Amino acid sequence: MFRVRLAVSSRHRRWIVSPTLDCATFSSTPPLFAPPTRAALITGRNHHSVGSGVIGELSTGYPGYDSIIGVQNATIGTILRENGYSTSWFGKNHNTPSFQYSVAGPYDQWPSGIGFEYFYGFMGGETDQWTPYLFRDHTQIFPFVGNPGYNLTTDLADEAIKHMRDLNAAAPDKPFFVYYVPGGTHSPHQPKQEWIDKFKGKFDMGYEKLREQIFANQKRLGVIPANTELTPWPDSIPKWDSLSELQKKLYARQAEVYAAYAAYTDYEIGRVIQEVQNQGKLDNTLIIYICGDNGTSPEGTLSGTFNQLTAYNGILKAPEALQMLHYNDWGSDKTYPHMSVGWAWAFDTPL
Numbered sequence: 001m002f003r004v005r006l007a008v009s010s011r012h013r014r015w016i017v018s019p020t021l022d023c024a025t026f027s028s029t030p031p032l033f034a035p036p037t038r039a040a041l042i043t044g045r046n047h048h049s050v051g052s053g054v055i056g057e058l059s060t061g062y063p064g065y066d067s068i069i070g071v072q073n074a075t076i077g078t079i080l081r082e083n084g085y086s087t088s089w090f091g092k093n094h095n096t097p098s099f100q101y102s103v104a105g106p107y108d109q110w111p112s113g114i115g116f117e118y119f120y121g122f123m124g125g126e127t128d129q130w131t132p133y134l135f136r137d138h139t140q141i142f143p144f145v146g147n148p149g150y151n152l153t154t155d156l157a158d159e160a161i162k163h164m165r166d167l168n169a170a171a172p173d174k175p176f177f178v179y180y181v182p183g184g185t186h187s188p189h190q191p192k193q194e195w196i197d198k199f200k201g202k203f204d205m206g207y208e209k210l211r212e213q214i215f216a217n218q219k220r221l222g223v224i225p226a227n228t229e230l231t232p233w234p235d236s237i238p239k240w241d242s243l244s245e246l247q248k249k250l251y252a253r254q255a256e257v258y259a260a261y262a263a264y265t266d267y268e269i270g271r272v273i274q275e276v277q278n279q280g281k282l283d284n285t286l287i288i289y290i291c292g293d294n295g296t297s298p299e300g301t302l303s304g305t306f307n308q309l310t311a312y313n314g315i316l317k318a319p320e321a322l323q324m325l326h327y328n329d330w331g332s333d334k335t336y337p338h339m340s341v342g343w344a345w346a347f348d349t350p351l
Helices: 031-043 076-082 152-170 193-197 207-221 245-278 320-324 341-347
Strands: 004-009 014-020 086-093 118-123 134-136 139-141 176-181 285-291
Touching: 031 076, 076 086, 076 176, 086 152, 118 152, 152 176, 152 245, 176 245, 193 245, 207 245, 207 341, 245 285, 245 320, 245 341
Parallel strands: 014 176, 014 285, 086 118, 086 176
Antiparallel strands: 004 014, 004 176, 004 285, 118 134, 134 139
């Protein structure tokens, strides 16, 4: 899922932008288009004009596709910083060219080089939530070492809250911009166990009936017009009733973990917003929330996978018996999971 939470305020002097991925990131599209979407959002320009015509890992030396945001293209971070704001970035950074990821730099395309004075987050399109590829500014850090139960989703919220408290203590009247980009619900789906437990049995009806429920709710809430027609179910995705009991059990577990990840991410975002309220600044803060990205995407293949890297390496169907060995630890630090395409299709209702 892709979320952006932005907090701005000044009478609107503060901003919090929070994209969660990519629930995030500035990337409400499939993986090939996530960095282009983010680049357009943080610069206000067409993604080709800021070097992001394609995902950075597939960049070329050609204009519009080199993954470089040029100095002539200021980000919202640069603009606000130059107008007296404290600017910070927490979470996913998938717009630094991959050949600059290391501590050797250069850092002109890192958050610090494009207007963000403080960065606490991970590099690349995704990361393990239990052992993330994590940086504080330009230094790789390992807060999960010796810290049982660590999860990046909570850590990002803790760090953003601490940062806002430090700012409030040092300069309570200074406006701030917080770009808050948790990784959920981009794969890997890795929430804490207590969140998974909340969704036990919630998806036993299967993905087709879930799709119908979502569609009805969208009409009831006015999200879509009352005369909207649901797109036909594709023949390439097996109907729920055609699955074996083993498959149904496995696939339902995948959806439980995905939903838990979404709820967990939303809860931690709520904690960040609550801190703004606790400081008495909520009425003077603009919060922008964008949601989308790779949670409901096809990398999980038709059967889902306990390790998404299998799909990246051309293994498009892991045997269900092998996957069931990971049923109880699905989403834990022993897995790197994604869900069946049937759920992706359902969660993308009405499209």
